Amino acid sequence: MTRPELSLAPLHAFVVLAEELHFGRAAARLGIAQPPLSQQIRRLEDKVGHPLFTRTPGHTALTPAGRELLPAARRALEDLADGLAAARAVGGGSAGRLRVAFAASLALTVLPPLLRAYRDRFPDVHLDLHELTTAPQVAALHDRTVDLGLLREPPGEADLDTTTVHTERFVAVLPSTHPLATRRTVPLALLADDPFVLLPRAAGPRFHDRIIEACAAAGFTPRVAQRAVEWQTVCALVGAGLGVSLAPEGIRHLRLRGVAFRATTPDTVRTEVVAAWHKDDPNPLVAHFRAVIDDLRPSWTP
Amino acid sequence: MTRPELSLAPLHAFVVLAEELHFGRAAARLGIAQPPLSQQIRRLEDKVGHPLFTRTPGHTALTPAGRELLPAARRALEDLADGLAAARAVGGGSAGRLRVAFAASLALTVLPPLLRAYRDRFPDVHLDLHELTTAPQVAALHDRTVDLGLLREPPGEADLDTTTVHTERFVAVLPSTHPLATRRTVPLALLADDPFVLLPRAAGPRFHDRIIEACAAAGFTPRVAQRAVEWQTVCALVGAGLGVSLAPEGIRHLRLRGVAFRATTPDTVRTEVVAAWHKDDPNPLVAHFRAVIDDLRPSWTP
DNA sequence: TGGCGTGATATCTCTAAACGTATGACGCGA
DNA sequence: TCGCGTCATACGTTTAGAGATATCACGCCA
Numbered sequence: 035m036t037r038p039e040l041s042l043a044p045l046h047a048f049v050v051l052a053e054e055l056h057f058g059r060a061a062a063r064l065g066i067a068q069p070p071l072s073q074q075i076r077r078l079e080d081k082v083g084h085p086l087f088t089r090t091p092g093h094t095a096l097t098p099a100g101r102e103l104l105p106a107a108r109r110a111l112e113d114l115a116d117g118l119a120a121a122r123a124v125g126g127g128s129a130g131r132l133r134v135a136f137a138a139s140l141a142l143t144v145l146p147p148l149l150r151a152y153r154d155r156f157p158d159v160h161l162d163l164h165e166l167t168t169a170p171q172v173a174a175l176h177d178r179t180v181d182l183g184l185l186r187e188p189p190g191e192a193d194l195d196t197t198t199v200h201t202e203r204f205v206a207v208l209p210s211t212h213p214l215a216t217r218r219t220v221p222l223a224l225l226a227d228d229p230f231v232l233l234p235r236a237a238g239p240r241f242h243d244r245i246i247e248a249c250a251a252a253g254f255t256p257r258v259a260q261r262a263v264e265w266q267t268v269c270a271l272v273g274a275g276l277g278v279s280l281a282p283e284g285i286r287h288l289r290l291r292g293v294a295f296r297a298t299t300p301d302t303v304r305t306e307v308v309a310a311w312h313k314d315d316p317n318p319l320v321a322h323f324r325a326v327i328d329d330l331r332p333s334w335t336p
Numbered sequence: 337m338t339r340p341e342l343s344l345a346p347l348h349a350f351v352v353l354a355e356e357l358h359f360g361r362a363a364a365r366l367g368i369a370q371p372p373l374s375q376q377i378r379r380l381e382d383k384v385g386h387p388l389f390t391r392t393p394g395h396t397a398l399t400p401a402g403r404e405l406l407p408a409a410r411r412a413l414e415d416l417a418d419g420l421a422a423a424r425a426v427g428g429g430s431a432g433r434l435r436v437a438f439a440a441s442l443a444l445t446v447l448p449p450l451l452r453a454y455r456d457r458f459p460d461v462h463l464d465l466h467e468l469t470t471a472p473q474v475a476a477l478h479d480r481t482v483d484l485g486l487l488r489e490p491p492g493e494a495d496l497d498t499t500t501v502h503t504e505r506f507v508a509v510l511p512s513t514h515p516l517a518t519r520r521t522v523p524l525a526l527l528a529d530d531p532f533v534l535l536p537r538a539a540g541p542r543f544h545d546r547i548i549e550a551c552a553a554a555g556f557t558p559r560v561a562q563r564a565v566e567w568q569t570v571c572a573l574v575g576a577g578l579g580v581s582l583a584p585e586g587i588r589h590l591r592l593r594g595v596a597f598r599a600t601t602p603d604t605v606r607t608e609v610v611a612a613w614h615k616d617d618p619n620p621l622v623a624h625f626r627a628v629i630d631d632l633r634p635s636w637t638p
Numbered sequence: 639t640g641g642c643g644t645g646a647t648a649t650c651t652c653t654a655a656a657c658g659t660a661t662g663a664c665g666c667g668a
Numbered sequence: 669t670c671g672c673g674t675c676a677t678a679c680g681t682t683t684a685g686a687g688a689t690a691t692c693a694c695g696c697c698a
Contacts (some may be wrong), residue, residue, distance in 0.1 A: 037366075038344035040416055043686080046340050053337075057645055064339075070687050072646060077685080082420060084427025088618065089645065091695045098619060099427035106419020110412035114342055117408020118384060125386025125401035316390060317400060345656080359675060372657050374676060379655075391675065393665045 042114070044078040045107040047071055048086065052104050055094045127318030129158040134323070135171045136163065136184040137238070137307075139265050143284035144200050144307055144334065145184065152326045159319055167263075168238035175312055181320050182311045186282065187240035193313050199327050200307040200334055204248060205286060205295045207231075207272045207279040215294040222252035222280075222298050229259030229277035231268050241305060245280050248303040269293050282307075344416070346380040347409045349373055350388065354406050357396045429620030431460035436625070437473045438465065438486040439540070439609075441567050445586035446502050446609055446636065447486065454628045461621055469565075470540035477614055483622050485612045488584065489542035495615050501629050502609040502636055506550060507588060507597045509533075509574045509581040517596040524554035524582075524600050531561030531579035533570050543607060547582050550605040571595050584609075 047064055051071065054060040061071040079086050086100035096104065123129035136145055149161065164180060172189045174180035188196045206220045214220050226249075235242040249256045259277045262268045265285050272279050273292035282305050286295045309327055311320050349366055353373065356362040363373040381388050388402035398406065425431035438447055451463065466482060474491045476482035490498045508522045516522050528551075537544040551558045561579045564570045567587050574581050575594035584607050588597045611629055613622050 036417065038348050038413060038416065039420060041343055041345075041685090042340035043343075045416070046337065049337055058643090066686080067688065068645075069647080069689085070685095074686080076646085082423050082427065084424065085618070086423075091644065094645085097427070098432050098621075099423040102426045102432075103419050103423035106415045106422070108337070110415045110419075111337060111340060113408045113412045113415065114340065114347070115338065117405050117412075118341060120408070121384050121388075121401040121405035122386065124404045125384065125399070130400050130404075316387070319400075343655090360673090368656085369658060370675075371659085371677080372655095376656080378676085393674065396675085 039081055040078070042111065044074045046111060047074045048078055048100075049104065049107050049111065051075060051087070051094075052096055052100065055096075057094065123158065125318070127159075127322050128156055130317075130319055131160045131162060132182065132317075132319040132323060133162040133164065133180045134182050134184065135166045135174055135180045137167060137171075137186055138165050139186070139282065139285060140184050140307060141165070142287040147330060147333070148184075148199075148326065151330055152323060155326065156319070156322060159322075168241065169236060171310070175310060178312070181315065181317055182309055182323055184307065184309055186238055186308075187244060187306055188308050189310055190240065191310075194310045195313045196308045196310045197324060197327060198306050198308050199331065201304045202282040202284055202307065203301050204245070204280045204298050204303055204305065205283050206298050207269055207281050207285070208294045208296060209272055209275050209278075210292050210294045211275070212278065212294070215296065217296060219297045219299050222248060222300070222303070223254065225249075225256075225278055225280075226252070226254035230256040231260045231262060231271045231277045231279045232256070232258050233265075233268065234261045234263060237263060244303075244305055248280065251300075251303065341383055342380070344413065346376045348413060349376045350380055350402075351406065351409050351413065353377060353389070353396075354398055354402065357398075359396065425460065427620070429461075429624050430458055432619075432621055433462045433464060434484065434619075434621040434625060435464040435466065435482045436484050436486065437468045437476055437482045439469060439473075439488055440467050441488070441584065441587060442486050442609060443467070444589040449635075450486075450501075450628065450632060453632055454625060457628065458621075458624060461624075470543065471538060473612070477612060480614070483613060483617065483619055484625055487610060487612060488540055489546060489608055490610050491612055492542070493612075496612045497615045498610045498612045499626060499629060500608050500610050501633065503606045504584040504586055504609065505603050506547070506582045506600050506605055506607065507585050508600050509571055509583050509587070510596045510598060511574055511577050511580075512594050512596045513577075514580065514596070517598065519598060521599040521601050524550060524602070524605070525556065527551075527558075527580055527582075528554070528556035532558040533562045533564060533573045533579045533581045534558070534560050535567075535570065536563045536565060539565060546605075546607055550582065553602075553605065568592075 047060070050063050051057065051060040054063065057068050057071055061068040064071065075087065082099065082103065084099045085097050086103060088095050088097055120129065164174070166174060168185045168189065171180065171183035171185050172191055172194070175183050175194060184199065206214070206225060208215045214224060232245065233242060246256065260271055262271055265281060266288065268279050268281070269285065269288055269290050271277070273290055280298070309324065349362070352365050353359065353362040356365065359370050359373055363370040366373065377389065384401065384405065386401045387399050388405060390397050390399055422431065466476070468476060470487045470491065473482065473485040473487050474493055474496070477485050477496060486501065508516070508527060510517045516526060534547065535544060548558065562573055564573055567583060568590060570581050570583070571587065571590055571592050573579070575592055582600070611626065
């Protein structure tokens with residue numbers, strides 16, 4: 035790439051003159067007087083080294099050299115105008131690409147309204163969605179393969195900022211044949227002797243610990259009979275009678291046969307859905323997504 | 337087309353910096369000090385309205401907006417560099433398109449070496465060749481659908497300039513059975529009583545008149561028994577015994593069976609092949625073609 | 639032949655910005 | 669904690685060129 039020999043202003047004048055083929059009218063369209071236009075064209079011709087127009091009295095026409103330069107000039111001007119507009123759109127956050135990771139269970143609850151609201155406001159932003167559990171999300175945020183993550187419980191990493199999207203109560207997941215399934219609400223302590231089906235702790239340590247804490251507060255340590263990586267599987271195992279479980283309220287949307295979801299007491303035990311992003315990420319799309327979260331928060335936390 | 341908001345110099349700096357991702361090295365490549373580069377980039381960012389680079393100590397990187405602008409800037413710079421080079425080539429006459437008309441009979445004689453020499457010297461010039469008789473050539477030169485014409489006898493038009501490419505003697509075209517075919521040279525006067533086969537006068541009035549004049553100088557007016565639009569046909573008709581003809585020496589190349597070409601006396605009667613072009617045509621390709629004609633002229637006029 | 643239209647020229651002003659030197663801020667690694 | 673690398677800032681100089689007005693040159697047509 036070599037140093038540019040021309041400037042855009044004279045090239046614009048050139049293009050306009052090539053369209054008008056009349057110095058007076060072209061100057062008017064450019065909003066300048068006629069002499070400066072003559073000068074600009076002359077300077078341009080000096081730089082090119084050859085005349086670009088033939089000026090016969092009463093008729094201005096392009097020379098072959100001018101005809102050769104015209105399409106290039108036009109393309110360059112259009113490219114730059116388009117590129118500038120695109121850069122502004124991206125810079126202003128009204129266009130671009132935002133990479134969002136989310137925990138699988140959120141696809142049933144907060145994710146759809148969030149995406150719909152965001153898309154309504156920024157239709158020119160392309161969303162790359164990645165379903166990931168907590169640990170991979172943190173890693174992805176770390177090496178910048180993802181701009182924003184939606185996960186259960188704040189990850190507590192120094193270089194990540196978070197905001198709460200939503201807090202949920204826990205529900206007890208019971209086989210429908212379970213004696214407690216006849217009650218509307220289940221005190222946690224009554225589950226002390228049941229075997230538990232839980233997610234592996236590594237998938238989301240903080241969330242897992244929250245469950246253990248809740249049980250501890252109720253006076254027992256859950257006996258884990260089985261682990262499964264997805265809520266779908268956890269609930270299916272519960273339905274098969276392998277045990278009970280504690281799950282965020284949103285899991286109710288799964289509606290599996292043979293599985294009952296019951297509110298638990300005390301209802302002080304809650305779990306958070308949070309958004310996380312790289313601290314000081316200058317990407318305006320991230321800020322916009324956060325704004326959408328802030329706007330929607332009241333709508334699902336009554 | 338709207339007024340350009342950017343200039344090329346800063347865009348060039350932007351592209352170089354985007355390649356180097358290092359202000360010091362980019363400045364060195366641009367041949368300037370580092371502070372001016374910082375300023376140019378800052379001004380550019382001000383115009384765009386958003387940062388184009390993230391400057392974290394030890395690392396300079398493109399922002400999404402910068403990534404968006406980069407290809408447009410690169411394309412614009414390349415387009416203009418290419419366009420400028422092309423315009424210069426065309427303006428300097430080393431490239432472009434030259435439209436040449438020629439009389440059909442010249443395709444056998446002067447045209448091939450002329451085109452070969454021209455093409456050797458200006459390989460990037462595209463030649464549009466049109467076979468036309470004299471009158472259409474003059475018309476085409478007039479409305480600029482042709483840049484240069486090659487024809488027999490100067491057209492004598494006020495707005496056309498001409499140069500002689502070549503002068504030729506006339507040869508008698510005889511059936512090989514004709515009594516005069518036994519001679520090496522044929523005095524024109526001996527053809528006084530033969531019927532003539534000639535081109536239509538309208539195809540090239542001056543050339544036609546030249547033949548009539550030659551006969552008049554020999555003391556007779558040719559009796560035209562037949563007209564034909566092409567030399568090929570004229571000679572075929574002569575071979576068929578419909579008469580004799582007078583033709584420029586170059587027609588010998590036709591070499592038809594049953595037709596003899598014989599030199600004529602007096603040899604003062606000659607015909608000119610001329611090139612014609614619009615007076616004051618600024619097209620350098622025309623000038624170059626004329627130069628090639630001038631260079632080649634000695635080679636075929638001994 | 640004298641206006642009219644068109645473009646070129648002359649001259650002046652003014653500003654943006656290109657560039658340099660000197661220096662400051664800041665994180666990072668020894 | 670002290671350099672070092674890296675980029676930003678401050679400030680001054682210089683220049684290209686964009687713009688204006690006034691005027692000239694020239695062909696054309698009434």
